[in-house]
Amino acid sequence: MPAPFERLIEPLTDATIAVFLCVLGANIGSFLNVVMHRAPRGESVVRGGSRCPACGSRVRWHDNVPVIGWLLLGGRCRDCGGGISPRYPLVEAAAGLVGAVAAVEVLSGGRTFPEGRFGGWHAGADVLLVHADWQLAAVCAAHAALLLILLCWALAELDRVAVPGRWFIAAAAGLAAITTAAGGPTVGAGWPGLAEAAVGAGAGLVLGWAVPNLWLRQSLVLSGTILGWQALFTAVLIMPLAAMVRMAICRATGWRTGTGPTGCDLLVAVATQVLAWRWLVAAWPRAG
Numbered sequence: 001m002p003a004p005f006e007r008l009i010e011p012l013t014d015a016t017i018a019v020f021l022c023v024l025g026a027n028i029g030s031f032l033n034v035v036m037h038r039a040p041r042g043e044s045v046v047r048g049g050s051r052c053p054a055c056g057s058r059v060r061w062h063d064n065v066p067v068i069g070w071l072l073l074g075g076r077c078r079d080c081g082g083g084i085s086p087r088y089p090l091v092e093a094a095a096g097l098v099g100a101v102a103a104v105e106v107l108s109g110g111r112t113f114p115e116g117r118f119g120g121w122h123a124g125a126d127v128l129l130v131h132a133d134w135q136l137a138a139v140c141a142a143h144a145a146l147l148l149i150l151l152c153w154a155l156a157e158l159d160r161v162a163v164p165g166r167w168f169i170a171a172a173a174g175l176a177a178i179t180t181a182a183g184g185p186t187v188g189a190g191w192p193g194l195a196e197a198a199v200g201a202g203a204g205l206v207l208g209w210a211v212p213n214l215w216l217r218q219s220l221v222l223s224g225t226i227l228g229w230q231a232l233f234t235a236v237l238i239m240p241l242a243a244m245v246r247m248a249i250c251r252a253t254g255w256r257t258g259t260g261p262t263g264c265d266l267l268v269a270v271a272t273q274v275l276a277w278r279w280l281v282a283a284w285p286r287a288g
């Protein structure tokens with residue numbers, strides 16, 4: 001094999017995995033749009049293809065490609081010309097970015113985590129393919145699942161739709177199980193995982209007590225379960241910054257500002273915390 005081609009294999013494999021995770025995320029976002037639209041109406045989320053909310057005509061598969069479909073149609077239905085809310089491509093893009101967060105965490109070999117949590121000897125596709133680090137993969141999967149659930153809860157807050165109790169319990173139990181299996185929120189930094197997850201959830205409950213917002217309260221509990229109490233506090237400190245950015249964007253684009261959704265700020269704050277964990281810990285030595 002010629003040397004130049006050999007040198008390209010590694011970056012190409014890494015890029016393929018990163019693109020795959022982003023596309024997977026965007027497609028999950030597309031599904032979340034369907035769930036958040038149909039579930040409150042009691043409609044099936046698996047049966048029946050996507051339909052235009054205005055004229056009811058079936059959306060063609062090539063118009064249903066996440067983000068790109070909406071852009072190519074100029075935000076209008078192909079049949080009736082009715083406007084399609086930019087919320088749909090925005091949710092797909094946000095979920096695609098969750099895939100990007102997971103890609104950065106995994107492909108960096110865990111270098112975004114506090115020092116010493118992961119070996120960090122390997123990076124790129126190596127981490128998944130040759131020297132597979134399943135603990136790292138599980139923690140990154142748990143982070144991605146948490147971010148996607150926070151996205152759902154933020155949408156529920158925007159729509160003022162209650163999250164059914166059984167959804168919340170299922171989400172909390174599932175996330176706690178993955179986190180515990182992967183060594184706890186701070187990844188085997190000392191305590192048994194389940195105890196650490198429980199303390200993190202408790203911290204979320206304490207913080208959530210102060211907010212008169214059930215969606216945010218549930219999101220804080222889930223975030224504490226996955227991240228541990230230290231990282232949860234850091235994320236909560238980042239929230240006002242995220243809110244300032246959100247309000248600046250709303251003002252610039254003329255979208256309705258209102259007071260929420262605060263879940264959107266928590267989503268951005270948790271994503272920032274996860275990506276900057278190592279550097280945030282360095283800046284604040286007591287956080288972990």
Ligand SMILES: [Zn+2]
Pocket residue numbers: 052053054055056057077078079080081082
């Ligand atoms: Zn239509």
